[in-house]
Amino acid sequence: MTASLADLTDRMLQAAHRAGAESADAVAVDGTSVSIDVREGRLEQAERAEGVDIGLRVLIGRRQAIVSSSDARDATIQTMAERAVAMAREAPEDPHIGLAEAEQLARDTDSSRLQMHDPSPEPDPAMLEEDARRAEAAARGVAGVTQVQGATAGYGHRRVHIAATNGFSGGYARSDRAISCVAVSGEGTGMERDWDADSRIFQADLRSPEEIGRLAGERAAARQGPRRPRTGRYPVLFDERISSSLVGHLVAAANGAAIARGSSWLLGREGDRVLPAGISLTEEPHRPRASGSRLFDGEGLPTTERALVDDGVLTGWILDLATARKLGLQSTANAARGTSAPPSPSVTNLRLTQGEASREDLIAQMGTGLLVTSMIGSTINPNTGDYSRGAAGFWVENGEILHPVNECTIAGNLRDMLMSLVPANDARDHLSRIVPSLLVDGMTLAGD
Structure with missing residues (x-):
């Protein structure tokens, strides 16, 4: 071939x-x-x-x-x-x-x-x-x-x-x-x-x-006639189309390059709980028909399935050979390689534990809050985990969608946000990152 x-x-x-x-x-x-x-x-x-x-x-x-x-x-x-x-x-x-x-x-x-x-x-x-x-x-x-x-x-x-x-x-x-x-x-x-x-x-x-x-x-x-939401603290439901971005921030913080530089809000938290009990984040490099699959990494090491987060507990870092040596550890076979740059740590396919509730169930559960379907811009502090993004979606009251929303900002801290995750059951199995809609409690909304 x-x-x-x-x-x-x-x-x-x-x-x-x-x-x-x-x-x-x-x-x-x-x-x-x-x-x-x-x-x-x-x-x-x-x-x-x-x-x-x-x-x-x-x-x-x-x-x-x-x-x-x-x-x-x-x-x-x-x-x-x-x-x-x-x-x-x-x-x-x-x-x-x-x-x-x-x-x-x-x-x-x-x-x-x-x-x-x-x-x-x-x-x-x-x-x-x-x-x-x-x-x-x-x-x-x-x-x-x-x-x-x-x-x-x-x-x-x-x-x-x-x-x-x-x-x-x-x-x-x-x-x-x-x-x-x-x-x-x-x-x-x-x-x-x-x-x-x-x-x-x-x-x-x-x-x-x-x-x-x-x-x-x-x-x-459905987005016609949007309004700005009330400023305050509300639950936020990240739609399945964008929820993998939250997992992406966790993965970036667990990247060995960030750990070696000392510029990660996960620094020193190996073995600590970073997700709620019962939720795991698993890397699946051998999943068939997935865009991130590979038998070997960019340095020729064999890949294997592993839990980056096991039952809510962070198990370790994402490492290639060089970052592993810097940290006195062994490579996790996560080297990615292009033609113009040296190897660097990167993940393959990911799967977050799904919940039993549907997205509609979580909308009913959240009471009053925001369903986010799109985001723009990003201010993420890699050292503290402070999070702020522009958002649009739909306002929910009494467990029902009332009207579309735009021109608002959602803010919080990734440590708190990830610890309050409630996953739905609507993830798409063919994606490289299988992540369902995610409900996060108590985020700050800046609107009217």
Whole structure:
């Protein structure tokens, strides 16, 4: 599957050796992406991109340098290697860098069981254009929709191969198929917009363009006539479309790079309760048909499922080799790698424990408060966890949605917010981050 890319990474490693590198690793990526935009029933834009990117990291002692290129000719690769070695000799020493030991490396590199690549033929542009037209037409058919800002259908396919002088060599292919639609209701200063989208690895799993367009239109129409909420402290329900952002803040704080810098509000809290009892956050790198799946990380270490938070308790950090060495720990096989930067810690797929209540049950439970369906801007203090974001959604009183809301700010502290989470049962299982709607008690709303 990745024979040509394997050859390309091998050529880079050989060039690095000839140039004087003591060790090296290489990444090669090639891919195709197609995007078709439709507006007012007509083709607005069509884009197709194809290319290859290569990256080479060389190490000399405890010094390293990285170079990248989109030119895979032998002469270019040799020039890259020579420049990288020259740069590494002038780079500052870092006692924590270095490749994995041979015994640490993944042995199973056949990613076919993860189903990350759809073997069906690439859709032709006419098929993508038709999908976008159908989504736009469905949105326009919703009462209250005055225009459709745009409908897009796209396809992507890429292959990745990683190799290093420690003996590791592995690659995989990924594909994705997507449809999105943005609808607008109202006129002039009273315009409101909303969206829907779907992205899948397998084209057969993709929701219909009609459903995507209709939901975008219904959501935009429902936002007509918004008001600003009362200022005060209220429960806030984060809709499933945006609730994963809260988990993202927790994951960012548990990132080994932030811990090593001392710039995380989770610093010193390993083994402490950070979520309510009964709620776990699990990383699932081997989940089939999920966009974040991988058998090995960017440094060739085997990935494994683990609970980042187990029954509410933080179990540890998200680590690659370098950050693990800084902290005196072992890598958790969370290295991510591009062609132009060294490895850094990053998670794969995540799953948050779901609750038993539906979103409607939580709306009834919250009494008076805010259902947030979209957010803009962000002020997150990484050291203290102080949280403030612009929000829009729907005002709830006596457990019922009354009217749409915009132009308000929600604020709190992530430590308190996460400890008060009440999850719904509405998470979508095909997403990389499976997170349901989340009810947070006692946030500060700034409105009228």
